[in-house]
Amino acid sequence: MIHIRIEQTAPRLGCLAENLKKHCDCIAQATAEGVNLLVFPELSLTGYLLKDLVPEVALSVDGLIAELGKRLDGIQNFETVIGFVEETPGHRFYNSAAFLRWDPQGKLEAVHVHRKIYLPTYGLFDEGRYFSQGRTARTFDSKFLGRCGLLICEDAWHLSVPLLLALDGPNQEGAGTFIVISNSPARGIGGETQGVPESLQTWENLLRTYACLLESMVLYANRGGVEDGLTFSGGSQMVAAGGKLLARADFFSPDTLDYTARLA
Secondary structure (H helix, E strand, C coil): CEEEEEEECCCCCCCHHHHHHHHHHHHHHHHHCCCCEEECCCCCCCCCCCHHHHHHHCECHHHHHHHHHHHCCCCCCEEEEEEEEEECCCCCEEEEEEEEEECCCCCEEEEEEEECCCCCCCCCCCHHHHCCCCCCCCCEEECCCEEEEEEEHHHHHCCHHHHHHHHCCCCCCCCCEEEEEECCECCCCCHHHCCCCHHHHHHHHHHHHHHHHCCCEEEEEECCCEECCEEECECCEEECCCCCEEEECCECCCEEEEEEECCC
């Protein structure tokens, strides 16, 4: 059995130290409760509407590992996904997701880092102005879930990325689990939606479609809370291969979503 948890957070905008502490508290609690994999939303370390704050909250991958390592001790056999602003040696900034693992001896390593490929730059979104564009989509191996693929929000709205991940691997075996992290605002709330944001209903349809067509489990971690007047929909969820909704978090507010899956 594998215990999966999605931590639907509402990070403080630009408060890296405070958000790091919250992540470490969540990781410590998760390991104490027997969680194997903990998934945080997009830009969970920094908040979303960063604009000119991007360079101030950026970390290298090694820097992220160092910050977690000095705050956490005794973590073993545990994996997590964290959304952060990544700074490269060439001083480029990416909206990134790190898949991190503590091995049986407690050593922390970055198994995989995905850089967001499709940067929304329209309406209230302005990511293309502040972030560099990711160029690759590759699968990687989780100790608990096998071959996985990571996507960040808008990546999931372009079929090319899930399809590439579904075919990636030495024998084109592809990802058996897709992990999608997001900062999706709430849109379209009215009588016809029964309190469920239309934007979240659309996400649910999309995730179920991928689960069916690509025969893969889908883990969706969206943030909650309000940031500079923008309300995020929450509603993080886990969808089984085939499209069955396994669990869904509360709308709008922070929440913790747990699911125990049987390993094949």
